[in-house]
Amino acid sequence: MSSTAALPAGHHIIVHPDLQEPVTPQWFMPEHWQQLNAVHGSATGRGAALFIQYNGIEMVLRHYRRGGLIGKLIHVHYLYTGLPGTRAWQEFTLLMYMRKHGLAVPEPIAAQVIRHGLTYRADLITRRIEDAKDVFTLLLDTTLSERNWQDIGNTIRAMHDLQVYHHDLNIHNIMCDKHNKVWLIDFDKCAIRSGHAWKQKNLDRLLRSLRKEQGKHSAFQFSEQDWQQLLVGYQRT
Known part of the structure; x- marks a missing residue:
């Protein structure tokens, strides 16, 4: 640099x-x-x-x-x-x-x-990430496939494997491009952390954001089964 x-x-x-x-x-x-x-x-x-x-x-x-x-x-x-x-x-x-x-x-x-x-x-x-939308916007218009949810989980796992803590892991800070590649954004106040306990808290925050948006928007297409598929991707090694 x-x-x-x-x-x-x-x-x-x-x-x-x-x-x-x-x-x-x-x-x-x-x-x-x-x-x-x-x-x-x-x-x-x-x-x-x-x-x-x-x-x-x-x-x-x-x-x-x-x-x-x-x-x-x-x-x-x-x-x-x-x-x-x-x-x-x-x-x-x-x-x-x-x-x-x-x-x-x-x-x-x-x-x-x-x-x-x-x-x-x-x-x-x-x-700028080319031809990408945040997952919140996508879920207002359509459902995501099981593979999409697993890819989201897998990408979060890759971040956690690098010991990167995301300060604000919510559905607005996850994006998918036209090739269905998953991107993570907004790393202000994020950092490399030791240990593992905080990783579950990151996931809990993301789940809360999904449930919050589901409660606010009738068109928001999210189910608990989607979350289970995300966890399948996250737990994949």
């Missing part, structure tokens, strides 16, 4: 080693991409994201924002304890680690951290 030189004090950018384009601070500014007519959509919410198409690369620009009560007071600033401890650096390096080991997660392109005294703000650019 390389970083861009000649930046102001407290300004750090890390770049994927295979990226040929020089990454500047402008890459993390929505106005820059809007001026280039490169913006092709956005996602709202706390994890607000901008979808960008540039030089044949589909990218997602995400600004780190706080959630919960503190997020109403402090939107984008976090306590700075060193560059390795920043949200962007941790997510970038974790994505690189998982992709190195063959896990289907977004490819990191670049990350930025700007320090302001005791705090910092941060941004992350990843490659």
